[in-house]
Amino acid sequence: MSQVEIPGYTYGQPSVQPSPVSMEDLEHIQSCLLWSDEDVQALRRAGEILGPRKEEILDVWYGFVASQPHLLAYFSRPDGPSQEYLQRVRARFGRWIEDTCRAEYDQRWLDYQEEIAQRHFTRKNQTDGAAAEGTPPYIHWRYINALVYPIYATVRPFLEQSGEPPEMVEKMHQAWLKAVLLQATLWARPYAKNEAW
Amino acid sequence: MSQVEIPGYTYGQPSVQPSPVSMEDLEHIQSCLLWSDEDVQALRRAGEILGPRKEEILDVWYGFVASQPHLLAYFSRPDGPSQEYLQRVRARFGRWIEDTCRAEYDQRWLDYQEEIAQRHFTRKNQTDGAAAEGTPPYIHWRYINALVYPIYATVRPFLEQSGEPPEMVEKMHQAWLKAVLLQATLWARPYAKNEAW
Numbered sequence: 001m002s003q004v005e006i007p008g009y010t011y012g013q014p015s016v017q018p019s020p021v022s023m024e025d026l027e028h029i030q031s032c033l034l035w036s037d038e039d040v041q042a043l044r045r046a047g048e049i050l051g052p053r054k055e056e057i058l059d060v061w062y063g064f065v066a067s068q069p070h071l072l073a074y075f076s077r078p079d080g081p082s083q084e085y086l087q088r089v090r091a092r093f094g095r096w097i098e099d100t101c102r103a104e105y106d107q108r109w110l111d112y113q114e115e116i117a118q119r120h121f122t123r124k125n126q127t128d129g130a131a132a133e134g135t136p137p138y139i140h141w142r143y144i145n146a147l148v149y150p151i152y153a154t155v156r157p158f159l160e161q162s163g164e165p166p167e168m169v170e171k172m173h174q175a176w177l178k179a180v181l182l183q184a185t186l187w188a189r190p191y192a193k194n195e196a197w
Numbered sequence: 198m199s200q201v202e203i204p205g206y207t208y209g210q211p212s213v214q215p216s217p218v219s220m221e222d223l224e225h226i227q228s229c230l231l232w233s234d235e236d237v238q239a240l241r242r243a244g245e246i247l248g249p250r251k252e253e254i255l256d257v258w259y260g261f262v263a264s265q266p267h268l269l270a271y272f273s274r275p276d277g278p279s280q281e282y283l284q285r286v287r288a289r290f291g292r293w294i295e296d297t298c299r300a301e302y303d304q305r306w307l308d309y310q311e312e313i314a315q316r317h318f319t320r321k322n323q324t325d326g327a328a329a330e331g332t333p334p335y336i337h338w339r340y341i342n343a344l345v346y347p348i349y350a351t352v353r354p355f356l357e358q359s360g361e362p363p364e365m366v367e368k369m370h371q372a373w374l375k376a377v378l379l380q381a382t383l384w385a386r387p388y389a390k391n392e393a394w
Contacts, residue, residue: 029340029343032268034350068228142225142226142383142385146378147229149378150230150231153371174350181342185343188339188342188385191388191390191393192388193390196335196337
């Protein structure tokens with residue numbers, strides 16, 4: 001999977017700036033989340049299941065966004081949704097499923113969380129150029145955080161269909177919830193007032 | 198359960214200021230969370246189970262906070278934790294379990310979410326006066342959001358021990374997760390830069 005296939009995907013590239021979040025902050029957040037090595041293992045297995053089905057998962061998520069006008073608005077101009085913008089984000093969103101399952105929680109990973117955060121807020125329409133032009137300048141924080149729930153809940157059937165025993169399905173699902181909540185929490189950083197994050 | 202029993206608990210009282218969040222915003226957030234009437238029903242039942250066991254649940258949560266120095270710090274002065282502050286917050290935290298399960302999602306409820314948010318951030322040490330004096334001036338947002346996970350995960354055994362069938366336990370647990378994530382999302386409001394929430 002070459003990175004050049006995905007427009008605007010810059011994980012690990014020199015253009016990604018260092019995150020202002022320290023590794024110690026990250027560890028403290030992970031402690032709050034009851035994070036363990038078992039979660040990392042469960043996510044690796046989840047990646048084997050969810051990765052190959054990412055287009056189906058994205059169909060669910062995109063169907064959900066399309067059904068909620070207050071969400072679709074972030075991809076829309078006054079005359080309607082930008083299909084090109086939706087498609088460019090979709091390709092990165094699919095990679096995000098895989099990246100979430102194989103995350104190393106190292107500096108490179110942390111830096112890219114800040115990059116994603118900035119793309120939601122301060123630099124929302126830069127990455128996708130003309131495709132995003134004329135859409136709202138940032139995504140409101142409340143929706144990013146609330147979307148943790150459907151992003152968590154909707155992967156359950158995919159995990160269940162893997163044939164793994166129920167205990168393993170549960171472990172993978174819990175690890176996925178922690179991983180999504182961890183990222184949403186990191187994505188809050190630029191939204192927060194000075195030092196308050 | 199008289200409100201005067203709980204120090205600083207002001208739900209529904211005239212001192213609580215109107216929330217700047219609109220009912221429409223609240224509904225949009227609930228839509229993101231896949232909120233339904235079934236969740237409300239499941240929470241009502243959860244309240245019958247969790248309410249009477251709130252002291253045991255608080256023992257779990259307080260044990261967790263005490264085990265993490267970066268969390269206990271918010272209740273501590275340079276010479277150590279303020280036991281009086283911890284106890285005053287504990288009484289309100291217990292009531293919060295009950296309030297979460299019986300929430301009406303009306304204006305009064307919304308206003309009190311903003312009050313709680315301000316007590317985490319701009320007015321952290323006002324409610325508890327001398328008991329809180331000398332402790333940090335606000336709680337960092339990252340920990341409030343991350344604590345959604347343990348607040349969610351740790352009630353599971355209590356729900357299971359109710360004797361309800363597994364499907365109902367699952368429904369109650371999912372509704373509880375949505376309810377906690379909803380509140381954390383509302384509590385982010387004062388932390389966010391102008392309009393970005």
